[in-house]
Amino acid sequence: MVTIISIIIVVALYMMLGIAVVAVAFMLSLFLAIGCALAKRKIAKVRPSERVCPMCGGQRIKFKYVSSGTTGTGRSTRVANVRFASGEKKIQRKNMAYCEDCGYTFDFTTQKDLDEDYKKFNNGEIGSIAATVIFGILFIAVLGFLK
Structure with a gap:
């Protein structure tokens, strides 16, 4: 009897956790x-420089397209003195005027930037x-399933 009650409590807790996850995902999306x-x-209101x-x-302006740096994500691994990089590297570029x-x-x-x-x-x-529609339907389905 205690085992059945424990199983029911565990299932109920998992269902509550699932409802909370779906609700949070719905709100975030x-x-x-x-x-x-x-x-x-906001971008629609901005005009080009x-x-x-x-x-x-x-009015004597020169224009350049410059790299403002790189950012890398991921890891690099060295195997037999050969470096393997995983992840994504981004070069941040912007227009500059002088x-x-x-x-x-x-x-x-x-x-073009805008x-x-x-x-x-x-x-x-x-x-x-x-995502909001999908999570909303899931949320309504889960709440409907509980009734």
């Missing part, structure tokens, strides 16, 4: 979808909405 939508709205120096107002009049260097945003950011957040929003 919902907040992520809202965050992506707000980021998209003007081709004028913000410091002196000069004023020939005063020498001021500043970030320069192009329409379009890429918008597309990234749009894809994130679509994925988050899909």
Whole structure:
């Protein structure tokens, strides 16, 4: 008798844990979808940079596409003096503008940069909405199963 009661309690605890996990996943995906939508709205309001120096107002501007560094994730392994790297390496690039009049260097945003950011957040929003729908259906199904 004690074994049956113990099994029932363990199953009930696992079900409660499952409900909590589905509820948390639903809320996280919902907040992520809202965050992506707000980021998209913010990017839609941003305009490309003007081709004028913000410091002196000069129009003799040179543009460069520079690497601002690398970040690596993962591990590297050395086998028989040969290095194997696993993971992903990212090179962070950005547009820079240089004023020939005063020498001021500043970030320069192009329409292409804005379009890429918008597309990234749009894809994130679509994925988050899909996850929210899936977790919502799971959550409703689990709650319906309990009744």
